[in-house]
Amino acid sequence: MDILLLILIIPFVCGVVMFVMPLHFKLLQSFHILLSLIVSSLLLSAVSKVVHGAELSAFDNFIFLDSLGAIFLSLIAITGLLVNIYATTYMKWELEDGHVSLKEVKNYFALSFIFTWTMSLSVVCNNIAFMWAAIEATTLASVFLVSIKKDQKSTESGYKYIVLCSIGLAFALYATILLYSAANGKIDGDAMLYTNLIANAGNLDSMALKLVFIFALIGFGTKAGLAPTHTWLPDVHAEGPAPTSALLSGVLLKCAMLGLIRYYAIVANGVGFDFVQSVMIISGTLTLFISSFFLIRQHNVKRMFAYHSIAHMGVIAFGLGVGGAIGLFAALFHCAAHSFTKALAFCSTGNIAKIYGTKDMTKMGGMIHIAPLTAVLFGIAICSLVGVPGFAIFVSEFLIFKAAAIDGSYLLMGIFAVALAIIFIADFSHFFLATFGKVEGKVEYNGEMKFSENIPLIALAILIVAFGIWQFDSFTVLLDESVKTIMKK
Secondary structure (H helix, E strand, O other): OOHHHHHHHHHHHHHHHHHOOOOOHHHHHHHHHHHHHHHHHHHHHHHHHHHOOOOEEEOOOOEEEOHHHHHHHHHHHHHHHHHHHHHHHHHHHHHHOOOOOHHHHHHHHHHHHHHHHHHHHHHHEOEHHHHHHHHHHHHHHHHHHHOOOOOHHHHHHHHHHHHHHHHHHHHHHHHHHHHHHHHOOOOOOOOOEHHHHHHOHHHOOHHHHHHHHHHHHHHHHHHHOOOOOOOHHHHHHHHOOHHHHHHHHHHHHHHHHHHHHHHHHHHHHHHOHHHHHHHHHHHHHHHHHHHHHHHHOOOEHHHHHHHHHHHHHHHHHHHHHHOHHHHHHHHHHHHHHHHHHHHHHHHHHHHHHHHHOOOEHHHOOOHHHHOHHHHHHHHHHHHHHOOOOOOHHHHHHHHHHHHHHHHOOHHHHHHHHHHHHHHHHHHHHHHHHHHHOOOOOOOOOOOOOOHHHHHHHHHHHHHHHHHHHOOOHHHHHHHHHHHHHHHOO
16 A cells, blocks of 8 residues: 555544543553554655655645655654653643543544644645645644643633634635636646646746735744734643643644745745745744744743744744745754754643642742753753754754855844844743742652653653754755755756
């Protein structure tokens, strides 16, 4: 059976299997880990074929996996696996504390596979209409993961999430319809296929393409958390379970960004890169400064990381705005670096919430003595988020500076530096307060989590450091080929 077909069937089947499992936690935990390993192995198998030079397609090119899609599919596989493993520990804590029932735990595990299925579908859909539908489906699949506790705040954040993202994605739907109208009968082949659209972008009306990109930016930008349509994201990340926030920030936002990047590539090759770069610079700058302003004022650790998600989507947008081969490379690299970093950040908040029984950092302190490993993991996430050398995010931020310098865009370098400086100051002040400060509240769990419970977090930390100091040839190949595809070189 074709591997593209398998990666769309197996996650859905795994979700169904989890739904019919008996209500026994140990059994649910074991099956969730086993099935997550199977799904991730399958996704990485498809990625490895692309790394070795193959472009996969099925159903008359309806489903398609190229180097660009392979980058994001690998994030679903790696980040998704580690977060899902951590989720078994986190949900055990929630079950023991009486915050969720065993049936809700089972539903959570099942829905996580359905969520993986929708994200994978959004990555491999060559048909732009079905890609839009798949990204919309990720909202429907993940909203139940957000509001799993069914309390007032999580339910309200779930409603806000589905309403705002659905309204936002309506603009992306209009962009899809407009693009099809502009391309139908004017290009060779099916006007709904991304591969045909980018190959024939030069034949399309330039004014129509510009309008298409604006609507796509509003639509997919809403789902990706770009300002000013980001307002759903802080509430959803703050109220959802820690593993859900890790999946949303680490993986889902990247799927929405992939949709935007595909439209970026089509329009850029149709009207030239100057237009799309100018639009993305404005979007990235606006997002960076709005998020950094609110970041300074946050004391809730999850809301702080939520605004970080917005800020780093701004970094990706800024990289796309700077453009050129290096700028595009940096933006795509940042997607991976941010995925691992933010997954670690949100998973570490799960540990922190168990220790202190609160998300308020003003009531924390002494973490380095209470839970030294958690403090170190939390610190690694913070160091990467602020771009400390030797950590993954530093690489992409440095490359953005390099791309801007080569282009002679010194004003952009200054703007970028100011935004990053604000984020740096805000983050380290919060980090030192929680890690080395005096405990102002109660300590609910005076000790470190078991080493086995921290293994997924340690793995994420290793990835963050590894991508910060080492060049992985396979991943670099995917990045280089993706840049060539976007620039049609």
